[in-house]
Amino acid sequence: YPGSFVPRPIEVIIEKADSDVRILAKDLMDLTKLDWNSTDFCKRLPATIAVSQKVGNIIGELRGRDIEPPSAYSNYM
Template structure:
């Protein structure tokens, strides 16, 4: 893994991306005895061409045809809501067919208010490889913000895919390069 000196985001070489996805798919196959029909990769930074090539090579080798590569990043763009409250949770603004803004926190109709303490920020969703619509991908991301059962909050800003990855990353920084990381998710709980 390398670090982009300009924006301090880590990125993978083509070989590293290939090995990462290949190994993850091998583990999935070992555990469930079959390959998934579809792969969606969420990333908290933009995809580089080398990463996309590596991931696509692994998918091709494993015979997985349906894929979506989605970058979920921060943005300084804000939308105005109706009246005194911020936009509704789930508000999505398509900028292009592959780029949009998604409010994962916001006003909730059931409460008739915004249950947060701070003005919510939307997520910028950018799709790099696309077999699903932007709207469908944002709907899934919104659903994944409600899956953190280790939290009493109704929703999170980030989908569980990125939230969990950050927490595992906090633990992984203590694993020596010579050690093989644990595969079981329960190890990281």
């Protein structure tokens, strides 16, 4: 493992699910890949989610003013 910390295993206990266990496991593994890089040491959310929420706020503001927001994500970078 090339990182500076030893990875810790994740225990998953599924009490009730409509989805296949393999799909749930894949979704959980995908969530471990979120980008936590930030200059703020006490961030509550991964950078990928925080940025998505900010883009959502921009789109909501535009739609609130009856402006159709651009669909290309690069417009929000």
